[in-house]
Amino acid sequence: MVKSARDSVADQATLRLRQHGLRPTRQRVELAGILFRDCDRHVTAESLHDEVSGAGVKVSLATVYNTLHQFTEAGLLRQVIVDASRCYFDTNTGNHQHFFVEKEGLLIDIPGEAIEVAGVPAPPDGLSVDRVDVVVRVRRG
Amino acid sequence: MVKSARDSVADQATLRLRQHGLRPTRQRVELAGILFRDCDRHVTAESLHDEVSGAGVKVSLATVYNTLHQFTEAGLLRQVIVDASRCYFDTNTGNHQHFFVEKEGLLIDIPGEAIEVAGVPAPPDGLSVDRVDVVVRVRRG
DNA sequence: TCATAGTTTAGAATTATTCTAAATTGAGTT
DNA sequence: AACTCAATTTAGAATAATTCTAAACTATGA
Structure with missing residues (x-):
């Protein structure tokens, strides 16, 4: 065998x-x-x-x-977390972000190196940043 | 009266x-x-x-x-949308983003002018960007 | 005051998820 | 191979947030 x-x-x-x-x-x-x-x-x-x-x-x-x-x-x-009613799990655990097609419940990865988020202010006293999530909401058409 | x-x-x-x-x-x-x-x-x-x-x-x-x-x-x-189990509504409808303290369910506004998201790739064919949401997840300590 | 379309409501229904407690199983002994 | 036992799986109940339904109510214009 x-x-x-x-x-x-x-x-x-x-x-x-x-x-x-x-x-x-x-x-x-x-x-x-x-x-x-x-x-x-x-x-x-x-x-x-x-x-x-x-x-x-x-x-x-x-x-x-x-x-x-x-x-x-x-x-x-x-x-x-991109939808109030469903919870998604992603096999890509590295640094990256997402496009989200709400109507279809479709997620598409965006490489982490591609996107840069600048100008995030320091969080209010007593808080520290855990991570920054970017969701690019897109639609057909 | x-x-x-x-x-x-x-x-x-x-x-x-x-x-x-x-x-x-x-x-x-x-x-x-x-x-x-x-x-x-x-x-x-x-x-x-x-x-x-x-x-x-x-x-x-x-x-x-x-x-x-x-x-x-x-x-x-x-x-x-920041939490898989609850839906929040925001009276600020202008351009802005959020800090989110998950444990407390607390949202804090970040002025839209403060933050800049650069390098968002063009979405795949047939899709157009609706808007870009940034969630800065923070915690106490 | 009347008519009526729009609104509110209690409670049932739905949906996603978590819990519970009993049955099963993987993996290390004998 | 049989034995043990904690870890795992499971069906079904429970929960939580939200939506639906159909009947009662109300704002508004005639």
């Missing part, structure tokens, strides 16, 4: 999970496989659940939520 | 509502009075409902939601 491409994705995922102190369960390996096989993905819990279910894998929605949060804690994902 | 300060706030609110094609109902006048009496306020539906209720005025939460959206449509308010 030869190793399939799928096995290699799973192996990569398993390794990555172990490196981040996460036990590589079947569910986490499947989700990590989907999330990190390709680059720069933006998912919601629902969209990821649909995707993994569509691939014939049985993972509960609760586990998708748990896993997204654990991956975020572990630094494998980053949360993106 | 002399005119009270409260009446004058109500008169201003009434005028403003008429100017924007909104019928000045008791509820809308009360809410507009609270929102626009002072400058630069940031509210959620819940916080505004608490505030108006606390002032002894009876307005349903549904009406607060309706009113916030109508005011936004009319250009009297602007929505601010």
